[in-house]
Amino acid sequence: MPDWFHASDFWIARLVLQRGLGLAYLIAFVVALEQFRPLLGERGLLPVPRFIATVRFRDAPSLFHFRYSDRLLVVVALAGILLSLTMVLGLPDAWPVPLTMAAWLVLWALYLSIVNVGQTFYAFGWESLLLEAGFLAAFLGPAWSAVPAPILWLFRWLLFRVEFGAGLIKMRGDPCWRDLTCLSYHHETQPMPNPLSWYFHRLPGPLHRLEVLGSHFAQLVAPLLLFFPQPIASFAGLVIVITQAWLVLSGNFSWLNFVTIVLAASAFDDAALARILPLERAGTTVVVWHDGLALAVTALVVVLSYRPARNLFSREQIMNTSFDPLRLVNTYGAFGSITRERYELVLEGTHDERLTPDTEWREYEFRGKPTDPKRRPSQWAPYHLRLDWLMWFAALSPGYTPKWFPPFVEKLLENDPATLRLLRHNPFADRPPRAIRVVLYRYRFTTWKERRDTGAWWTRTRLGEYLPPMALSSDWVSDDS
Structure with a gap:
């Protein structure tokens, strides 16, 4: 040559x-x-x-x-x-x-x-x-x-x-x-x-x-x-x-x-x-x-x-x-369109046997995606958190539930160890929750003043339910039953 x-x-x-x-x-x-x-x-x-x-x-x-x-x-x-x-x-x-x-x-x-x-x-x-x-x-x-x-x-x-x-x-x-x-x-x-x-x-x-x-x-x-x-x-x-x-x-x-x-x-x-x-x-x-x-x-x-x-x-x-x-x-290519507002899905579980206005709901915390407003965003790249990324995509289309999402909720209801290892915090380490619901929030970064006053990185507004309460047990009832 x-x-x-x-x-x-x-x-x-x-x-x-x-x-x-x-x-x-x-x-x-x-x-x-x-x-x-x-x-x-x-x-x-x-x-x-x-x-x-x-x-x-x-x-x-x-x-x-x-x-x-x-x-x-x-x-x-x-x-x-x-x-x-x-x-x-x-x-x-x-x-x-x-x-x-x-x-x-x-x-x-x-x-x-x-x-x-x-x-x-x-x-x-x-x-x-x-x-x-x-x-x-x-x-x-x-x-x-x-x-x-x-x-x-x-x-x-x-x-x-x-x-x-x-x-x-x-x-x-x-x-x-x-x-x-x-x-x-x-x-x-x-x-x-x-x-x-x-x-x-x-x-x-x-x-x-x-x-x-x-x-x-x-x-x-x-x-x-x-x-x-x-x-x-x-x-x-x-x-x-x-x-x-x-x-x-x-x-x-x-x-x-x-x-x-x-x-x-x-x-x-x-x-x-x-x-x-x-x-x-x-x-x-x-x-x-x-x-x-x-x-x-x-x-x-x-x-x-x-x-x-x-x-x-x-x-x-x-x-x-x-x-x-x-x-x-x-x-290749990325971000041909930019979202103006941030939406997040927050998964909450409860031990209560009956859903009432006083039901205590506890939040699951993911490794990378925002949940707790006071938790500082983490550095993960070049490691890839696949579940966290898919959660972001799911929140963009609240009228559409991806086919992997219901099985995910079911795994949480079972306290499946393999699935829980993908999360940062399981609020039900002692025993599985009786029910889980998914709430849609709008998140935004705090201002300089809000950050100084509250120590929070995010402020959030509840928009409604993404998925209503789901349970494995047929004897679990809500206040609407």
Whole structure:
């Protein structure tokens, strides 16, 4: 292959891409080990066996089509954790090219098996992002081999779609992105605020407009510069990294921001990255057959990019969609519309045998989503709280009850240990509640004065019942009986 085929100045970039993606996979498999069984296991809210009975293998390829059990899920998650650790520690750097490639492809296949049966609990754009990036990482080669330039360009193409897709969906969506007011609401109404979100929300209006302008530049201008020569490409990467770091500071978005920052490494040459990572570069060897394979993978991605690229420039642009069941080339985007008010579902239980106006109701507390107004929002990203995120979506449509919600309430009525481990606090540790109801509230961040006077981070207004009292026992009655 000619010299241009090898990115000799991107040795450190490859290291960052592989180690960073290994860490993201590690987090993803840890999340699966802890959360998959209560959400999607044999006794989960949306059991996988029921799902795979209605879906063909070719539409959602997964190892679990051959057999699913909670024990097998644990084996898959633990295997993913161990394999991810080898990537983080850089052990494959000394392996032969075929072994390195096989390790990444196994990692990708294991997580694909989880995502493709994860249903609504895995219907997030960062799942496909991690899979697409992990597939590309398989063809970067170990540290001793020459870096194939076409694969680095594919990483930039992926980063371009992530950012440019998000920028276009905003400009085509909510008018507040065009009049620069969206971030006057977003820090308060985002799915899961973090410890600094209250302070970001209280920034002056002109700074919120500056935030939106910065977002537009990072998502609509900087991605175009990724394909320019150095140092312009490095400048574009820096803009994207700074913007993503701002999002890390202001909210909890799972590993989306972390992976995007890792992808931005593909824009920095060794001269730029060596200022932060002063690593002694090893010599590299050209592997001819590996170069040929990299070229074939590039051709495959180019062909599969047709539909995602067409979607980017379509007036009917859709976001976070996979156009192939292997999730090799996807479309991305987020927050095309911004909610102006925050709604929360609060689950309350009681031991009372009869419902009266004096019934004592106790609230369940979630790990990340707001419930107690005096509890400061927590930092969880890059860890992903799947149930908390789905609770946010459920509150947006009070007239619609997702199919996982009634089973969730039933699990709480049973004091199911696996389900309760997904929560922060169970107010019925001694014995299960007799009944549970779900109340819809409107939440807003307190003002500076309210914060000083009450110590609360939120103030809330009760809007009504989302679900009336539910019970397992047929002898439980309310005052309406």
